[in-house]
Amino acid sequence: MNVLLVYAHPEPRSLNGSLKDFTIKRLQAAGHAVQVSDLYAMNWKAPLDADDSLGRADNSRFDPSLDSKRAFEEGLQSADIAREQEKLLWADTLLLQFPLWWFSMPAILKGWVERVYAYGFAYGVGEHSDARWGDRYGEGTLAGKRAMLIVSAGGWESHYGPRGINGPMDDLLFPIHHGILYYPGFDVLPPFVIYRTGRIDEARFARICEELGQRLDQLQQTAPIAFRPQNAGAYRIPELTLHPDVATDQQGFAAHLM
Amino acid sequence: MNVLLVYAHPEPRSLNGSLKDFTIKRLQAAGHAVQVSDLYAMNWKAPLDADDSLGRADNSRFDPSLDSKRAFEEGLQSADIAREQEKLLWADTLLLQFPLWWFSMPAILKGWVERVYAYGFAYGVGEHSDARWGDRYGEGTLAGKRAMLIVSAGGWESHYGPRGINGPMDDLLFPIHHGILYYPGFDVLPPFVIYRTGRIDEARFARICEELGQRLDQLQQTAPIAFRPQNAGAYRIPELTLHPDVATDQQGFAAHLM
Numbered sequence: 001m002n003v004l005l006v007y008a009h010p011e012p013r014s015l016n017g018s019l020k021d022f023t024i025k026r027l028q029a030a031g032h033a034v035q036v037s038d039l040y041a042m043n044w045k046a047p048l049d050a051d052d053s054l055g056r057a058d059n060s061r062f063d064p065s066l067d068s069k070r071a072f073e074e075g076l077q078s079a080d081i082a083r084e085q086e087k088l089l090w091a092d093t094l095l096l097q098f099p100l101w102w103f104s105m106p107a108i109l110k111g112w113v114e115r116v117y118a119y120g121f122a123y124g125v126g127e128h129s130d131a132r133w134g135d136r137y138g139e140g141t142l143a144g145k146r147a148m149l150i151v152s153a154g155g156w157e158s159h160y161g162p163r164g165i166n167g168p169m170d171d172l173l174f175p176i177h178h179g180i181l182y183y184p185g186f187d188v189l190p191p192f193v194i195y196r197t198g199r200i201d202e203a204r205f206a207r208i209c210e211e212l213g214q215r216l217d218q219l220q221q222t223a224p225i226a227f228r229p230q231n232a233g234a235y236r237i238p239e240l241t242l243h244p245d246v247a248t249d250q251q252g253f254a255a256h257l258m
Numbered sequence: 259m260n261v262l263l264v265y266a267h268p269e270p271r272s273l274n275g276s277l278k279d280f281t282i283k284r285l286q287a288a289g290h291a292v293q294v295s296d297l298y299a300m301n302w303k304a305p306l307d308a309d310d311s312l313g314r315a316d317n318s319r320f321d322p323s324l325d326s327k328r329a330f331e332e333g334l335q336s337a338d339i340a341r342e343q344e345k346l347l348w349a350d351t352l353l354l355q356f357p358l359w360w361f362s363m364p365a366i367l368k369g370w371v372e373r374v375y376a377y378g379f380a381y382g383v384g385e386h387s388d389a390r391w392g393d394r395y396g397e398g399t400l401a402g403k404r405a406m407l408i409v410s411a412g413g414w415e416s417h418y419g420p421r422g423i424n425g426p427m428d429d430l431l432f433p434i435h436h437g438i439l440y441y442p443g444f445d446v447l448p449p450f451v452i453y454r455t456g457r458i459d460e461a462r463f464a465r466i467c468e469e470l471g472q473r474l475d476q477l478q479q480t481a482p483i484a485f486r487p488q489n490a491g492a493y494r495i496p497e498l499t500l501h502p503d504v505a506t507d508q509q510g511f512a513a514h515l516m
Contacts, residue, residue: 010305010306010307010308010320010322011308011319011320011321011322013319014319014320014321040305040307044305046304046305046365046366046369047268047298047302047304047364047365047366048268048359048364048365049268049298050268050269061269061271061272062268062269062272063269063272064268064269064357064359065412099322101306101322101372102368102371102372102375102433102437102438103433103437103438104362104368104433106305106306106368106372107304107305107306107365107366107368107369107372108304108305108365108369110360110362110364110365110368111304111365111366111369113360114359114360114364114365117360137423154323155498156496156497156498158497158498158499159497159498159499161499162509162510163499163500163505163508163509163513164497164498164499165395165488165493165498165499165500165514166437166498167432167433167436167437167510167511167514168509168510171429171432171510171511172433172437174425174429175360175361175362175425175430175433178425179360179361179424179425179430180360180361230423235423238414239414239416239417239422240413240414240416240417240422240423240424241416241417241419241421241422241423242421242423247421250421251420251421251426252420252425252426252429252510252512253425253429254510255421256423256425
């Protein structure tokens, strides 16, 4: 299996750095091929801007979507973007590893998503009609591949529980799981989350590695989160709301789970 | 009133650029003082890293929290960070204006939050004991100030409705409203959201300006979102879960609303 690990932490000598090294070794020992996009080490350009689309007319108005579309179609994307797209096409499984900063992914990783997820590659794919609203949410360029988050959080697990003050971790991660990974086609595995990272001694680190190792060993067997595909009948098109007879009386993120 | 507008769009000749200009004029015409942090125009550095904390020993291990704490306490923050903190302290009201990209704020704005929200400034503030868990979620450095999002989205309003495929807009914005704005003390006003931005003719643009103008005129009178303060009895400490007799049988983001 080919695994792409996209990793976002500024310090190699951190918990995240150690777990990144552990992950690579574990996967390689199992015979998998691993590529790593270490975004801080690569000095990844975070902001999406006009420089991402080559060959633009001087002083023309930059449109993030339309310029992305043209650049993708005409092979005029910035080289760093095209390279990451190649890695995604190569991969059978994508791992995104990051510390939860302000309840989402670090800016450098968000900028990887924004720039690599070109129009025609990750969105704006497929037919838009009365019957279909593009190949997305379960279909798309990356369909058939799997993805999993490896996330560290400073707070306690209870702070992220069903009635925890920060909001439930599953809901905080929904925009990533559903909106960033399921959207272009990935099957999304339950995340691996480490809490209370300020209190990790050697024994706990060993337990975390043991648990993470098991998750890595099971990447191909683990059941994905059962999101509802967009174009299989659950949603009205073009309103893209759930049909009244689907998840009746439910609303919010959880209604999009089967 | 002093208003800080933090704005994140790469193209001045965009809908967002036009609304930014409109906002500044409207506020100034009403007699308010306005400062603008135009993050793309400022070439804002998005990734949080060791360069944000001056005076670090060469080759020392970078800890995002502890280095931020030391730099904030000792006046050794990168100058761009300190400048934005000054603007926040000056402001009575903060506006964050951005296009919704992949269901959250653009990377460059996320990086503004991560870098400007230093330890001791936006988190790690106040006493941590059995009775209090820091000055946060309704208390903190920025308490007494107001904040509001101005957000544009390409999708339709129904796609972001209670049963819309993208998830409800209020839930998508909860990590920003509650986790980024309410956390350091802001009173958070309901957001101003523009949908279906690909289809805006002159008449619709005029209507949007009319509605936005009313919201700007009412910044000081609008009732904030009624989030529950952390240290006023609704939460067990240190678990930080809602007491059983508060919002009984509720869970998820909505349980944190009074």
